[in-house]
Amino acid sequence: MQQEWEDELEESKKNKLHDLFGITYENQKLYFIRKALMKMVDTCPMCGIQPPSQLDHQSPRSDFKTMSVSRLNLVPVCGVCNNKKRDKDPHGFVHPYYDHSIKDVPFFVITIHSNPRTHRMSWKFSINEAVISDKALADKINKQVGVVKLYRRLYRETNGMLSDLLSGIDDITEDILNFLLQKEYKTHLKRRGPNDWHTVFVKALNDSPIFTIEEAKVYAKTIKPINGGVNA
Numbered sequence: 001m002q003q004e005w006e007d008e009l010e011e012s013k014k015n016k017l018h019d020l021f022g023i024t025y026e027n028q029k030l031y032f033i034r035k036a037l038m039k040m041v042d043t044c045p046m047c048g049i050q051p052p053s054q055l056d057h058q059s060p061r062s063d064f065k066t067m068s069v070s071r072l073n074l075v076p077v078c079g080v081c082n083n084k085k086r087d088k089d090p091h092g093f094v095h096p097y098y099d100h101s102i103k104d105v106p107f108f109v110i111t112i113h114s115n116p117r118t119h120r121m122s123w124k125f126s127i128n129e130a131v132i133s134d135k136a137l138a139d140k141i142n143k144q145v146g147v148v149k150l151y152r153r154l155y156r157e158t159n160g161m162l163s164d165l166l167s168g169i170d171d172i173t174e175d176i177l178n179f180l181l182q183k184e185y186k187t188h189l190k191r192r193g194p195n196d197w198h199t200v201f202v203k204a205l206n207d208s209p210i211f212t213i214e215e216a217k218v219y220a221k222t223i224k225p226i227n228g229g230v231n232a
């Protein structure tokens, strides 16, 4: 239907619709659309790192002029993701309003590694395609992750989260560490779902035989608390 409008509507009318997006900013007539959409999510659905600050056209405004202010085509995202996504194939991106089929399937995975010589712990991010039955969707997710440079950005975030978890580590036992990790995991799972990086990272630490209290203490000496150690 939408494509038919794109094909049949006169160019001048299409351009008028295209330009409507220009009046969705603050103090303008269609600001209510932007305001309502921005309230829908706390964090950018593409990265889960920052709050949304911009509206992304899932299908680009230049090609789909009639969908310029269509709410189903407008996704609140952060500036970093929007800049990285710009001009990339929109069909290669997961649409947060429609691709809900795997919302509850834990497909995002973090694996903890440790260098046996240096005790330097590190971790890798991946998509477990085996649990995603729709192959095209798995490809989309992998592509999107690459375009927004998600793994590199998440390494910094997870490192900050770990430094918070580890502040005060010298005063706790293995039991308390496990308790804290499980508590964090349940909180993030409930609040953010199984594929948010907070949930997945705490789960990875919790499940990992490498991340013992001794390893945690060694690791704590190599990183500085970033956010003031609020969790310990």
Ligand SMILES: [Zn+2]
Pocket (backbone or CB within 6 Å): 044, 045, 046, 047, 048, 049, 050, 077, 078, 079, 080, 081, 082
């Ligand atoms: Zn983002």
